[in-house]
Every structure is written in structure tokens, then in C-alpha cells.
Amino acid sequence: MQFHVQGRINVIWQAAASDFAPLPSSGVPGIVWPAIPKGRDTETFAILAQLEMSQWWSPEALQRQQFRQLSELVRFAARSVPFYRRRLAQFGKQARNLTSADWRNIPLLNRADIQDAGTELTPNRSLQPHGETHIVKTSGSTGEPVKVRCNAVTSQFHAALTLRDHIWQQRDFSRKVAMVRRLSTELVSGLETGKVARWAAAYSSGPMIFRDVRELIDDTLRWLVREEPGYLMTYPTYLGELISRANDLGLKPERLREVTTFGEPVTDDLRALCRDRWAATVVDTYSAQEVGIVALQCPGRDHYHVQSEGVLLEVLDDAGRPCEPGEIGRVVLTPLHNFATPLIRYVIGDYAEVGAPCECGRGLPVIRKFLGRAMNMLKLPSGGHVWVAVSDSGLEKIVPLRHFQIVQLPNFSLRLKLVVERALSEDEELLARHAMTRATGHEFDVQLDYVDAIPRATSGKLEVVISEAID
Secondary structure (H helix, E strand, O other), rough: OOEEEEEEOOEEOOOOOOOOOEEEOOOOOOOOOOOOOOHHHHHHHHHHHHHHHHHOOHHHHHHHHHHHHHHHHHHHHHHHHHHHHHOOHOOOOOOOOOOOOHHHHHOOOOHHHHHHHHHHOOOOOOHHOOOOOOEEEEEOOOOOOOOEEEEEEHHHHHHHHHHHHHHHOOOOOOOOOEEEEEOHHHHHHHHOOOOOOOOOOEOOOOOOEEEEEEOOHHHHHHHHHHOOEEEEEEOOHHHHHHHHHHHHOOOOOOOOOOEOOOOOOOOOHHHHHHHHHOOOOEEEEEEEEEEEEEEEEEEOOEEEOOOOOOOEEEEEOOOOOOOOOOOOEEEEEEHHHHHOOOOOOOOEEEEEOOOOOOOOOOOEEEEEEEEEEEEEEEEEOOOOEEOOOOHHHHHHHOOOEEEEEEEEEOOOOOOEEEEEOOOOOOOHHHHHHHHHHHHHOOOOOOEEEEEEOOOOOOOOOOEEEOOOOOO
16 A cells, blocks of 8 residues: 655555555445445545645645634634633634734633633533534543543544544554453443444444453453454553563464554653564554544654644643744643534643654644653752653663552652562662663662552553652
């Protein structure tokens, strides 16, 4: 399968060289090719056709269209959402489109603002053309869970962006997909009633199978080997556990070609480990329950493209200024199409490093890496903060390591929790402490703590770094 770019404004997905040519599902009996999609599939293709063109626009052209959509969203919020009626009063009657200067004057929205606003974030007028609404709740892994409303429009854009990801990564829709995550009550119910959706919207696809991350890892590994999926979706830390345990047991999912990760930052070491041990690539997705898909990994590269057709992503420094390539700042998100609960300049709590324009030619902004939450930073006794470069520590080369977690105590010292096959020698313990200095660039007091297991959060995620010293 190959992409051919013509003048940076048109993409034709060709699968002639593949044994499996993905064909859309047809809604007309007797017509199988070319297919005539029906219902929501038609809408998904209509959005996708626009995405196939807009990805090649210049950054300036993309931003112009973003601000057209943002102007509609802000005007609606100022007129129809009680919380924003006060906050955005000056934009309620403004007929012209927003400018960058207008945008910078809009206050940031924090999780606490959403919690305090409650029903005041719900519009006081009907959104019937946007479809039926549903509630989305975050896991609360930051200690500040939030609840927002979404609707059919937001679901439709999610489907189109997911399909874009499949096309970018040239996935074979005939393959089986295995997902290992914390299963929600709704998903379990859907599995029991047979109402789980296909994994490739608008296409006929192979089956999608599920397993809860809380199951015994050996059982899950044997399940993967038995089921022979072509694709696996799971958390990065859990993938590392699977690969390590598979090596111990001499097992390997032979037909696996790609692992899609989500929910946690991905390290270069994990990408290399998956490639070397399982001959599978790691493709990461950055998304949020309350926002949807935010950024997708560029085909053939490790950095990300912001999905500008669905969200405005800002990376801001401590002074609130946009970060330049190579700089790290906090992530601020504005979903463009959610009128059911507008989230305007929402500070999600994550940090990211801005990247330079991509050589692939797409005008979509580049994020070199997502670094996780502010809680994943450590506080220095001097008052500053430092990121933990876990992948640079070399800890796994020193320690017979199963799992680890770095916890910073209120007195700034570090508690390094280790799940290992055996206790370390004095020399190994010294090397482990030195590894923390390499990872942080600072000589913290490090206490080693041997534990049987490190529990995951209720969301299924595993926090590798936790600071109890950050306010």
C-alpha cells in the first residue's frame, strides 16, 4: 500500500500491491464495488475526504480555518452557556472572526473550573442538529476527575480521525485487533450483548477482542499467543511488562505487526524493545477522554501531528507564551466541535515538547514528544522543577527489573520502588542511585524499596513518576 501526493493537496490511497484491498461497506444490496456507503458511514467518508486534503495545507491556512470554527464556538458559548456568558461577554455580539490577539485574552480553563461550574457548562438551548448527547467522565488519575457532555457530532469526528490513523499507518483491516486495558462497565456490557463496534469505521474489518489489564499477565500473554492478533492496543508500561514476561516464558505473538499505545508517555527504549523482541512497531496516540483524539503519530516517524481539524493545541511556557520548536510547555486544548460542553483553552495538565515542521510535507503542527503530567515532574529543593528522563537512566541495564516507580516524598527525597527477581547487591544499589542522578540531573537522596507489585490507577494507567513535593 502506498501514498501518492499530488501538489500537497490530494492523497490517493492505493492498495493494488497488497493481497488485501480495503473496501468500504456498501449500503445498497447487490452493489459491492464501488461501494455506496450508508448513514453515518457516508458522513465519515465526507469528513475523511476533507481531512485528506487539509493535511497538506500550510500551517497558516489550517489556522485560518481553525479560527473560523473557533469563532462559531466562542459566539455560541458566550450566548448560550451560563459559565461563558460572563467569561466571554465581549464576544457574544462580535460578528467578525476571532484574531490571535482575541484568543490570547481568553482566560485558561482548569479542571477545578469545570468541577465548580457543574451544570453551568451546559447550554441553555437545544443542540438537536448535533445529535444525541452522552456523558464522558475522566478517570480522575490527576485527583481532579471531570465530567463533560459530548454528542453525535463529536463521535463522528472521532470516527473520521481514527480512520485517518488507520490509513496513515496502512493497517490491514482483515486482521484481528486485541485491546488490553481497564475495561469499563459499558464496554463489558457491550461485549456481553454483542454490541461492540467494528474497529475500522465504514469498512468491513476483522474481529476486535478485549481483555482486562487486571487479569494475570501470564494468562494474558498466552491469550495473545493463542488469538494471534495482527494489532495490539494497550498502555506503554503494560506492553513493557508483556514483552519482558514473554521473553522469560519463551513466548511470542508471531503474527503481531504493530502495537498502538495510549494513556501514558512512550519511551524510545520501549519502541526499540518491541521492535527487537517482537518485530513489531509501536505507534502512539495522544488523546483524552474529555477531548477525544488530539495527535497521531506521523507515518514512519516517532513524532506526532496535531489533529488541527478537530482541536486547537497550544503549548505555552510559564509566561503563557507559545513555545518554539525544542521548548517544553503545558498543553492547552480546545476541541473545535463540542458545543455540548465547550472546553475553551482547557489546561489538561500534560506537558509537551514542540517539534519542527515535518519533512513529510503535512502542515499539521508537530509535537516531538508528550511528557505526561506536571505530577510527573520532581521538585528541586531550590524551588525549581526537573523532568525525569526515565529512558536515559539505564536502570533496566543494571537491575533484574520487572517494574519500578519513582516517588518523591515531601522532603524532596526519592523512594525508588522496585519489583525485581532478587534483591540487589550493594554495588548494584549504588548504580541504581547513580541512574536516578542521570535521569534527573540532580543528586537526590534515594531510598530503595523492594515491593511485590506496583498497583495501577483505576484508569488502568501506571504512574512511573509521582511527586508528593509538588503543590
